[in-house]
Amino acid sequence: MTYDLYWISGSPNAWRVMLALEFKGLAYESHRLDSGKREHKTPEFIALNPRGKVPVLKDGKFVIYESIAILAYLESKHPEPALFGTTPEETGHIWQRIFEVMNYGRDSINNGVVRPLIRREAKQNGESIKAAAIDAHEAMNWVDGVLAESPYLAGDRLSAADISYIPIVQHLTRAGGGDDAVRLELGFDNFGERYPNIVDWVDRIAALPGYDKAYPPHWRNK
Numbered sequence: 175m176t177y178d179l180y181w182i183s184g185s186p187n188a189w190r191v192m193l194a195l196e197f198k199g200l201a202y203e204s205h206r207l208d209s210g211k212r213e214h215k216t217p218e219f220i221a222l223n224p225r226g227k228v229p230v231l232k233d234g235k236f237v238i239y240e241s242i243a244i245l246a247y248l249e250s251k252h253p254e255p256a257l258f259g260t261t262p263e264e265t266g267h268i269w270q271r272i273f274e275v276m277n278y279g280r281d282s283i284n285n286g287v288v289r290p291l292i293r294r295e296a297k298q299n300g301e302s303i304k305a306a307a308i309d310a311h312e313a314m315n316w317v318d319g320v321l322a323e324s325p326y327l328a329g330d331r332l333s334a335a336d337i338s339y340i341p342i343v344q345h346l347t348r349a350g351g352g353d354d355a356v357r358l359e360l361g362f363d364n365f366g367e368r369y370p371n372i373v374d375w376v377d378r379i380a381a382l383p384g385y386d387k388a389y390p391p392h393w394r395n396k
Contacts, residue, residue, distance in 0.1 A: 177202040178232035186341035187241035188229040196384025257334040271335035282309035296354035307360040321371035
């Protein structure tokens with residue numbers, strides 16, 4: 175069985191699906207789209223996802239989008255190795271963590287800090303970025319505290335919670351270490367000193383087989 179995956183390099187949502195496919199050792203045909211050419215807005219792609227967003231997973235005639243829904247679909251079809259736990263208690267805890275990190279630790283990072291920095295909006299929106307950075311640090315402090323108690327977000331094993339959140343953290347460390355972020359004194363350029371448990375967690379996940387293959391290709395050597 176080979177899936178078809180439609181993705182854009184650097185998309186956190188697409189990245190987490192690629193990580194899940196790699197972690198589970200599943201074969202997939204890669205369809206990388208060029209956002210600069212708006213290939214995710216073509217009639218052909220809109221036919222797969224009317225919202226015009228990645229990722230999209232195609233399994234024969236069945237098409238599914240929304241990244242965490244794709245993770246759940248893959249888990250149902252390929253329960254081993256498990257990403258959503260093996261007991262009701264584990265499953266409930268993992269889903270709780272997913273909702274926590276997505277509901278309370280994503281918007282301030284993605285929308286408030288990362289996207290404005292990537293779009294070179296530091297000069298005109300510096301104050302709003304600084305305000306969002308406060309909330310982002312609050313989220314990171316919470317995550318660092320969780321990881322002080324266990325090696326992964328939902329316990330002793332990698333789960334969908336980790337796969338859901340690591341692309342967000344990686345985007346923050348990348349954008350937060352840039353010149354604009356340093357000029358605004360956002361406090362992310364010394365990430366390793368402030369959040370050592372998160373850095374160790376990233377290193378653990380980065381050492382897993384398949385991580386390198388899922389890493390955004392346009393980030394390499396930059």
